[in-house]
Amino acid sequence: MSVFKYNRICLFAMFAFWFSLTAQGAVSHVLHITVDGLGGYQIKGYLETNAASFPNFKRLQSEGACTFNARCDYDYSETVPNHVTVLTARPVEQPAGITNLVRHGYSANSSGATTIHNYVNPTFYKASTMDVVHDNGLKVAIFLGKTKLAVCTNSYNNVNGAQDLIGEDNGKQKYDLAKIDSSSPPLLAVMTNLLATNPPNYLFFHFVEPDTVGHSYKWNTPQWSNSIVTVDNWLGQIFRIIDSSPILSNDTAIVLCADHGGGGDDNGLHMNPTRLLNYTIPIFVKGPGFEPGSDLYQYFSNRFDPGTERPEQGGVPQPLHNGDTGNIALMLLGLPEIPDSYWRPQYVGISQNIAIEILKSNNRLILRWLPQSGYLPVFSESLTGDWSVITNQIQNNGTYNYIEVIPNYQLNSGFYRLRKN
Ligand SMILES: [Zn+2]
Structure with a gap:
């Protein structure tokens, strides 16, 4: 028991050190992918029982971090x-107790003459991932598999996009290439060619088929699981291009999520946002700073696994949301977060030249770290449990801040890490 506990603590100390080593490890290319209607429970089940039919989703899981228990928007489970x-x-609606300058307000499941910025009052510009990439002088391409998603490009074109005030003026249009169609193959043909010949830094791709097949045949039917096999094959095409490209291999991250799940409605569809199968989605992150085969929840100090719950959006901490994936993608590119955005997962250790070390001293442990303003150790009995801040046992020996811990061998494990206060 005592050896087990000690190993768990040491392992986590190595994690903390490794974070600091990869803090500078941004990549030059990120693929930000949505798979329309990919429910967390369905893909989890397929990978557990029939992984051989989904080798590329399996690869995302085994070479990166993932969760099958993230959330879509609280109020809307539509595309x-x-x-x-x-x-x-940003969430669609205003979270309780939080300013209405937080919501994006675009609740329509369609595109009209309006933009994301002027759909509801108060009207104001809502920056996107594309703004940050473009304004920092990098290249953006976006591929959308539903024509009603046109608002996602119309809002950021050369009329509706904001002025580029960062560095060189790259123009108001926040993307270098945008293509919209009603199915993946025509988009994929252009996208894979672009990836192989002139890859953008930020590539957004929406796979529509699981949703259209779900609406025709319902979720989790043989037809539906076949549509996931099809998407898996397309992911395989993308992997082959990345693997064989000296520009992309080892310099490309993938962030994949769903817009919503499905199969939770009484009629087998996905419109009711209060239903478990509709609001539960997966997120896969493959890139530097994310350990192969790990749980995505362990990387963020302000995110927790909600079990089967659907926590309201104003509380703290929050589950991981599809709304977190944009800022994760930007982090992987070494870029700042979307200005004024709400969903900001706090990656533990990123851009922090700080590590917690654990030393053995007689029958006690010394946890030490270099003093740096605003950091405190936190403790939890499990990686997905509550973290409590340690404030009153901190000592300083001139070089290090440290705390002494006398292990309690009645506990199975204990975890320490540093968190911004
Ligand atoms: Zn959808």
Whole structure:
């Protein structure tokens, strides 16, 4: 028991050190992918029982971090509102107790003459992932598999996009290439050619088929699981291009999520946002700073696994949301977060030249770290449990801040890490 506990603590100390090593490890290319209607429970089940039919989703899981228990938007489990959330890192509606300058407000599951910025009052510009990439002088391409998603590009074209005030003026249009169609193959043909010949830094791709097949045949039917096999094959095409490209291999991250799940409605569809199968979605992140085969929840100090619950959006901490994936994609590119965005998962250790070390001293442990303003150790009995801040046992020996811990061998495990206060 005592050896087990000690190993768990040491392992976590190595994690903390490794975070600091990869803090500078941004990549030059990120693929930000949505799979329309990919329910967390369905893909989890397929990978557990029939992984051989889904080798590329399996590869994302085994070479990166993932969760099958993230959330779509609290109020809407439909395509357009959630894609706006994914791109802007804002909830659709105003979270309780929080200013209405937080929501994006685009609740329509369609595109009209309006933009994301002027759909509801108060009207104001809502920046997207594309703004940050473009304004920092990098290249953006976006591929959308539903024509009603056009609001996601119309809002950021050379009329409706904001002025580029960062560095060189790259123009108001926030993307270098945008293509919209009603199915993946025509988009994929252009996208894979672009990836192989002139890859953008930020490539957003929406796979529509699981949703259209779900609406025709319902979720989790043989037809539906076949549509996931099809998407898996397309992911395989993308992997082959990345693997064989000296520009892309080892310099490309993938962030994949769903806009919403499905199969939770009484009629087998996905419109009711209060239903478990509709609001539960997966998120896969493959890139530097994310350990192969790990749980995505362990990387963020302000995110927790909600079990089967659907926590309201104003509380703290929050589950991971599809709205978190935009800022994760930007982090992987070494870029700042979307200005004024709401969904901001706090990656533990990123850009922090700080590590917690654990030393053995007689029958006690010394946890030490270099003093740096605003960091405190936190403790939890499990990686997905509550973290409590340790404030009153901190000592300083001139070089290090440290705390002494006398292990309690009645406990199975204990975890320490540093968190911004
Ligand atoms: Zn959808």
